Amino acid sequence: MDKLRLTGLSFFGHHGCLDAERQLGQRLELDVELQGDFTTCASKDALAEALDYTKVYRMLKDLVEHGSYKLLEALAGAVADKLLGNFPVEKVVVRVRKPNVPFSASLTNVEVELERSRKT
Numbered sequence: 105m106d107k108l109r110l111t112g113l114s115f116f117g118h119h120g121c122l123d124a125e126r127q128l129g130q131r132l133e134l135d136v137e138l139q140g141d142f143t144t145c146a147s148k149d150a151l152a153e154a155l156d157y158t159k160v161y162r163m164l165k166d167l168v169e170h171g172s173y174k175l176l177e178a179l180a181g182a183v184a185d186k187l188l189g190n191f192p193v194e195k196v197v198v199r200v201r202k203p204n205v206p207f208s209a210s211l212t213n214v215e216v217e218l219e220r221s222r223k224t
Contacts, residue, residue, distance in 0.1 A: 105194065106142035108155055111135040115168040119179055120202075126172055130204055132179075133213070134164060137197040138187060155191060163190060176200045176216040184220040195221045 113134040118126045138155060145154035163186055173179040180200045187196045201215040 105139045106146075108138045108142070108157060109135065110157055110160060110164075113161070113164060115165055117168045117171070117179075119168075119171075119173045119176070121174045126174075130202070132168060133201040133203060134168065134183065135197075135199040136160070136164065136183065136187065138191060138193040139195040139197075140193040155193065160187070160191065163187075176202060176214065177218070180216050180218040181220075184218050188220060188222050193222070195219070 113136075115132055115134070116129055117132050118129045119132065120126055120130065138160070140155070142155070145151075164183060167183060167186060168179070171179070171182065173182065180198045183198045183200070184196050187193065187198070197217065197219050199215055199217045201213040203213040205211065205214050
């Protein structure tokens with residue numbers, strides 16, 4: 105299966121379990137992998153046949169910046185559902201990272217990864 109990845113996306117959103125996280129907002133990072141058959145666009149070299157990743161980016165930006173979820177898992181699930189519902193892909197892998205956790209800890213980030221496939 106062919107793969108297209110958008111990695112290191114960074115958005116400011118109002119997500120989290122704590123009221124302060126939802127009120128003040130915070131930076132979240134995303135990686136998405138879209139899997140499908142890209143044979144036609146690879147052979148024709150035509151944008152009209154390709155998965156337009158600028159549209160993917162805009163959709164992700166809108167969802168993260170205008171939605172509000174308590175759990176990273178819920179946000180990642182919403183991203184996966186939107187990708188599968190709006191783009192001709194068979195499978196998606198979504199990673200959502202919170203680089204600034206709201207408790208005292210020595211760690212780089214908290215990350216959740218979901219893998220979802222189109223229902224046949």
